[in-house]
Amino acid sequence: MSAGEPHSIPCPDPQLAAAAEYVLANPGKQLRAKLVRETAAMLGSADPNCGVETVATAIELLHSYSLVHDDLPAMDNDDLRRGRPTVHRAFDEATAILVGDGFQARAFEIIARDSSLSAEQRVELFALLSQAVGFEGMVGGQALDMAAEHQQCGIAELTRLHRLKTGALIQAAVVGGAIVAGANRETLDRLATFAMNLGLAFQVIDDVLDVTACSDDLGKTAGKDAISGKSTYVTCLGIDGAKAEAARLLNEAVDALEPFGESALALRDVALSMVERSK
Amino acid sequence: MSAGEPHSIPCPDPQLAAAAEYVLANPGKQLRAKLVRETAAMLGSADPNCGVETVATAIELLHSYSLVHDDLPAMDNDDLRRGRPTVHRAFDEATAILVGDGFQARAFEIIARDSSLSAEQRVELFALLSQAVGFEGMVGGQALDMAAEHQQCGIAELTRLHRLKTGALIQAAVVGGAIVAGANRETLDRLATFAMNLGLAFQVIDDVLDVTACSDDLGKTAGKDAISGKSTYVTCLGIDGAKAEAARLLNEAVDALEPFGESALALRDVALSMVERSK
Numbered sequence: 287m288s289a290g291e292p293h294s295i296p297c298p299d300p301q302l303a304a305a306a307e308y309v310l311a312n313p314g315k316q317l318r319a320k321l322v323r324e325t326a327a328m329l330g331s332a333d334p335n336c337g338v339e340t341v342a343t344a345i346e347l348l349h350s351y352s353l354v355h356d357d358l359p360a361m362d363n364d365d366l367r368r369g370r371p372t373v374h375r376a377f378d379e380a381t382a383i384l385v386g387d388g389f390q391a392r393a394f395e396i397i398a399r400d401s402s403l404s405a406e407q408r409v410e411l412f413a414l415l416s417q418a419v420g421f422e423g424m425v426g427g428q429a430l431d432m433a434a435e436h437q438q439c440g441i442a443e444l445t446r447l448h449r450l451k452t453g454a455l456i457q458a459a460v461v462g463g464a465i466v467a468g469a470n471r472e473t474l475d476r477l478a479t480f481a482m483n484l485g486l487a488f489q490v491i492d493d494v495l496d497v498t499a500c501s502d503d504l505g506k507t508a509g510k511d512a513i514s515g516k517s518t519y520v521t522c523l524g525i526d527g528a529k530a531e532a533a534r535l536l537n538e539a540v541d542a543l544e545p546f547g548e549s550a551l552a553l554r555d556v557a558l559s560m561v562e563r564s565k
Numbered sequence: 566m567s568a569g570e571p572h573s574i575p576c577p578d579p580q581l582a583a584a585a586e587y588v589l590a591n592p593g594k595q596l597r598a599k600l601v602r603e604t605a606a607m608l609g610s611a612d613p614n615c616g617v618e619t620v621a622t623a624i625e626l627l628h629s630y631s632l633v634h635d636d637l638p639a640m641d642n643d644d645l646r647r648g649r650p651t652v653h654r655a656f657d658e659a660t661a662i663l664v665g666d667g668f669q670a671r672a673f674e675i676i677a678r679d680s681s682l683s684a685e686q687r688v689e690l691f692a693l694l695s696q697a698v699g700f701e702g703m704v705g706g707q708a709l710d711m712a713a714e715h716q717q718c719g720i721a722e723l724t725r726l727h728r729l730k731t732g733a734l735i736q737a738a739v740v741g742g743a744i745v746a747g748a749n750r751e752t753l754d755r756l757a758t759f760a761m762n763l764g765l766a767f768q769v770i771d772d773v774l775d776v777t778a779c780s781d782d783l784g785k786t787a788g789k790d791a792i793s794g795k796s797t798y799v800t801c802l803g804i805d806g807a808k809a810e811a812a813r814l815l816n817e818a819v820d821a822l823e824p825f826g827e828s829a830l831a832l833r834d835v836a837l838s839m840v841e842r843s844k
Contacts (some may be wrong), residue, residue: 295700296700296701297700297701297705297708298700298701298705298706298708298709298725298729299705299708299709299712301708301712302700302704302705302708303700306700355662355666358659358662360657360658360659360662361659361662378639379639380637380639380640380711381708383634383637383639383640383662384704384707384708386666387634387665387666387669387698387704388699388700388704388705390666390669390670391669391695391696391698391699391700391702391704392695392699392700394673394691394694394695395691395692395695395696395699397691398688398691398692398695399692404684405683405684405685405687405688406684408684408687408688408691409677409684409687409688412673412674412676412677412687412691413674413677413678415673416670416671416673416674416677417670417674419666419670420667420670420671420674421574421575421576421577421581421582421585421667421670421671422575422576422577423670425581425663425666425667425670426576426577426578426581426667427577428663429576429577429578429580429581429659429660429663430577430578432659433578433580446577450577
């Protein structure tokens with residue numbers, strides 16, 4: 287596997303294969319893959335054959351699976367994703383459920399099969415990723431997010447929710463890149479702090495853009511939060527307050543990179559691009 | 566983790582936690598867990614602390630996840646499972662989707678965290694399980710199964726479909742138990758043959774029972790195949806023909822156990838109970 291090459295998935299059912307291909311052919315901004323790559327590169331592991339691309343692909347598969355399931359009618363009921371009809375619109379709901387299910391398994395499979403990673407590294411990646419996407423991570427966060435549509439949330443609850451729903455996988459991308467590079471515990475902890483603050487800043491800006499951007503720019507339906515009456519960083523803090531909170535979180539994130547000096551510049555640029563974006 | 570103790574799952578959302586508990590509290594016959602245990606015991610690894618129970622739990626989590634998703638309205642639209650309302654009936658569709666998603670992640674997580682298994686064993690188990698439940702296994706088989714509702718299938722297509730949909734996880738249970746016991750390649754291959762024939766025999770009987778048993782006995786809706794006009798081993802072979810085919814497959818399975826002699830008696834009994842069942 288090398289950078290930029292689209293992942294291909296063997297699948298015996300033609301419609302399911304087509305739906306998987308439909309998602310993979312339009313992979314979005316791949317911010318999480320960039321985080322894997324730049325973290326590994328910062329720590330001296332730029333060789334794309336040493337497992338970096340496998341982890342980048344696995345993280346993007348997990349992210350794509352979460353989007354396909356979150357978009358389902360029973361969840362956020364979205365028609366538009368990455369500028370095109372969502373999978374259940376382009377195909378059907380059963381196919382969308384199965385694509386998500388299959389992507390989750392595939393993410394774990396490609397890590398299990400990458401013998402350029404040591405068995406210990408693969409086990410560490412498995413523990414990291416399975417927790418990040420599980421009940422104590424992305425899945426739990428999505429459940430809290432749906433429950434929050436029916437109640438007023440304060441900043442503390444929003445933060446808890448988004449640490450799980452969005453933050454956990456962004457953190458896993460950064461820590462995953464560091465595991466591939468053979469980082470020690472102290473480095474892993476420092477990068478986890480960087481990534482958790484970055485993940486929250488990213489989500490705050492997501493809430494801002496839902497109010498200030500249009501669907502064409504976002505590639506997904508804008509204004510959804512207001513329609514669903516959901517608590518967001520914007521309803522809690524206002525647009526300016528939310529932007530200030532994003533800037534504060536981004537600063538905390540960037541501060542955590544200080545010990546890495548100039549080698550962190552590319553990773554810092556990815557972080558800046560995730561928060562200072564307009565779509 | 567020890568045999569029979571129900572698995573508990575940490576989850577921050579109360580409704581999702583309740584739904585997970587709802588499934589785990591009513592775990593069904595746990596045939597796949599028995600296959601893991603009896604295979605490991607046959608090969609000399611009966612110590613429940615050596616990873617056997619972890620693998621048994623993981624396989625049952627994966628099986629439960631597949632049932633919860635397969636029962637969804639967009640899939641088989643079933644109201645009854647293990648004698649109680651399906652998860653999307655007892656809770657809601659979003660919760661059922663998330664329970665399944667979370668169970669898949671949890672299965673991988675508990676294996677990743679079981680340090681009584683060597684890193685190499687865990688990697689082997691990840692590769693086995695992720696393929697068994699992925700596009701080239703259970704998920705692909707479910708897609709083929711749904712596609713088959715709209716067309717006539719012959720025995721060859723049914724066999725291919727059920728090898729993936731039902732057989733792959735049954736095979737993973739047996740091979741997983743053997744990996745925990747440290748089996749060599751020849752033993753793994755022999756047990757894979759046993760399990761694949763057993764899995765098919767199990768499915769043939771499932772098709773027979775859908776026609777001959779009542780919903781109360783099955784704990785799920787009987788007669789579904791006829792209503793949906795689906796091709797089954799019964800529509801292809803008739804009831805007696807299907808029973809004869811199940812007996813033939815069971816014989817092939819049991820034959821593969823011959824080299825293990827008397828130590829295979831308990832595993833053989835599990836196999837017999839799976840095929841000579843009335844519910």
